[in-house]
C-alpha cells in the first residue's frame with residue numbers, strides 16, 4: 001500500500017535496525033484518514049472470506065482493526081494485555097512482548113469470541129509472531145476459526161511471516177520492510 005509506505009517514510013522514525021516508531025500516525029496519535037484507507041484495503045482483501053469478527057490486541061491494533069471491521073460490517077474485539085477486576089474467568093494466553101521485552105497475559109472475556117466465529121486478526125506490526133500465536137491460543141480456547149491475518153507493517157527478516165505461513169493462514173501485509181537503518185527503509189520481503 002503505497003500511501004502507508006509514504007507516511008512511514010515521512011513520519012516514521014527508525015529507532016534501531018529492529019524497531020520502527022510510528023507513534024505519530026498509527027499507535028499513539030492516530031491519523032483517521034489513513035486508518036480508514038487501511039481498513040478499506042483489509043476489508044477488500046478479505047471480503048469473500050466469510051469473516052464474522054475482527055480481533056486485535058490493545059492498543060496499537062485497535063485503530064486499523066476498528067476501521068476494517070467497519071468496512072466489513074462486523075464487530076471488532078480487542079484482546080486486553082492486563083486483566084481488569086471486572087473480568088470474570090477470561091480466556092487467557094501468555095505472550096512475549098517484542099517492544100517491552102517481557103511476558104504478559106492476553107485476556108478476553110468469555111463469550112465475546114464465540115465457537116464458530118470466523119476471525120480476521122489485524123495488527124499494527126508483525127515481528128516474531130508472538131502476538132499472533134497468543135491470539136491463536138485464545139481462538140482455540142473459544143473454538144473459533146482463524147481465517148486470516150492482516151498486518152499493517154511487517155519486518156520481514158523476523159520470523160512472524162514464516163510462523164503464519166507455515167500454519168497455512170492467509171496473510172496480507174500492507175507494507176513489508178526488508179531492512180532499516182539510519183540511512184532509511186528498504187521495502188520488500190527479505
Ligand code: 5GP
Nearest residue numbers: 019020060098125126127128129130131160
Ligand atoms: P510480535 O508479537 O510479532 O513479535 O510483535 C508484534 C507486536 O509487537 C505488535 O503488536 C506491536 O505492538 C509490537 N511491535 C513489534 N515490532 C514493532 C516495531 O518495530 N515498532 C512498534 N511500534 N511496535 C512493534
